Amino acid sequence: MSDDNTLAFDTLQVHAGAEPDPATGARQVPIYQTTAYVFRDADHAAALFNLQEVGNIYSRLTNPTVSALAARITALEGGAGGVCTSSGHAAQIMALYPLMGPGLNIVASTRLYGGTYTQFTQVFKRFGWETKFVDFDDTAAVEAAIDDNTRAIFCETIANPGGYITDLDAISAIADKAGVPLVVDNTSATPYLCRPIEHGATLVVHSVTKYLTGNGTVTGGAIVDSGKFDWSASGKFPSLSEPEPAYHGLKFHEALGPMAYTFYSIAVGLRDLGMTMNPQGAHYSLMGIETLSLRMQKHVENAGKIAAWLEADPRVEAVTYPGLASSPYHDRVARIVPKGAGALFTVALKSGYEGCVKFVGALDLFSHVANLGDTRSLVIHPASTTHRQLSAEQRAAAGAADNVVRLSIGTEDADDLIADLDQALAKASA
Ligand SMILES: *Cc1c(COP(=O)(O)O)cnc(C)c1O
Numbered sequence: 001m002s003d004d005n006t007l008a009f010d011t012l013q014v015h016a017g018a019e020p021d022p023a024t025g026a027r028q029v030p031i032y033q034t035t036a037y038v039f040r041d042a043d044h045a046a047a048l049f050n051l052q053e054v055g056n057i058y059s060r061l062t063n064p065t066v067s068a069l070a071a072r073i074t075a076l077e078g079g080a081g082g083v084c085t086s087s088g089h090a091a092q093i094m095a096l097y098p099l100m101g102p103g104l105n106i107v108a109s110t111r112l113y114g115g116t117y118t119q120f121t122q123v124f125k126r127f128g129w130e131t132k133f134v135d136f137d138d139t140a141a142v143e144a145a146i147d148d149n150t151r152a153i154f155c156e157t158i159a160n161p162g163g164y165i166t167d168l169d170a171i172s173a174i175a176d177k178a179g180v181p182l183v184v185d186n187t188s189a190t191p192y193l194c195r196p197i198e199h200g201a202t203l204v205v206h207s208v209t210k211y212l213t214g215n216g217t218v219t220g221g222a223i224v225d226s227g228k229f230d231w232s233a234s235g236k237f238p239s240l241s242e243p244e245p246a247y248h249g250l251k252f253h254e255a256l257g258p259m260a261y262t263f264y265s266i267a268v269g270l271r272d273l274g275m276t277m278n279p280q281g282a283h284y285s286l287m288g289i290e291t292l293s294l295r296m297q298k299h300v301e302n303a304g305k306i307a308a309w310l311e312a313d314p315r316v317e318a319v320t321y322p323g324l325a326s327s328p329y330h331d332r333v334a335r336i337v338p339k340g341a342g343a344l345f346t347v348a349l350k351s352g353y354e355g356c357v358k359f360v361g362a363l364d365l366f367s368h369v370a371n372l373g374d375t376r377s378l379v380i381h382p383a384s385t386t387h388r389q390l391s392a393e394q395r396a397a398a399g400a401a402d403n404v405v406r407l408s409i410g411t412e413d414a415d416d417l418i419a420d421l422d423q424a425l426a427k428a429s430a
Pocket of ligand 1: 115116156207208209219372
């Protein structure tokens, strides 16, 4: 029953991936705090290592608590298979690892989480992986950036710091035509607001740290594979289509079909890179994910009310929430995120840099932290924190001009949050 993915979202977020524990009857998924698993006999061990039988060997590869979370996220995203990772950033590296190699490139949206931009430029360079950044609203430029060495297209559904929705349908059509997988970071939308696979994505990555867990207790990530990409068609993905030297010459795609990418991510990715989620963290995430749809409804409802209130306030210069009719991306909401435009957006204050510093300091219910997607409302002033090292021009280009604050709207009472914003705006403008 827990594997019946025809069930509705609200049912899957509670049940998918989790049967009562076969050994004890425990109804909640136990925290399997163990490193290794006893083999029944030598034949059983051999079958597990040959991937002829599915089972646990060592917790760097799989662990029942972590596997339950991976199965649940996979069900919510409508994927064929998935794995969890130690962080969202680990998920990005591991998602691309089977596809990439020195001299190869990805085409990525310019609108990305700041840490992702740094990973794609600084870290990937040392692997010999190149990233070509393109404005994803310019579809001709996306097409033109793809060359024979391109192995993935990467974007976020709702891009950080908020206010931007990627036209996944347009981008996946380009990816399809080029025979290149589309990788979508769905952290800010969550599968409740958008299921990128339904818009043509090949792989979905997550920072489980954010809305999926929801309560700010866990650092974790996930990768979900649609199971739909033909890894053997072009000869460009030899890790999946040719004998894999890191796994005794197994041809993953031939042997495992739609589960090839997922098994590769476990048998080679997690085994050899070791970016593994721990069972305690997976347990907290399983607790959080049970209420994902309920929380997202409240996040979106609050964000809509607060964005409209801010936009009407004379102390505010601009609000970038796509749920507002004034947003240039408003027309994408109904198609890409029909249940709501998320709960992350930026606000430009008329009181400038100094006003933003005072505003952040004066807020009471909003916590000043470098995080998003918590049940608590959060605020950050990028110019004095995360984007401090950039020039004023670079900050403006990144949507983090000196007078801009980013809000991550929580699930508190909207009127309480508005009262808090109101008193802080008064102090900022004084
Ligand atoms: C936080 C975040 C990441 C990185 O995730 P970590 O769990 O912090 O490693 C990647 N992408 C987006 C959109 C994020 O919000």
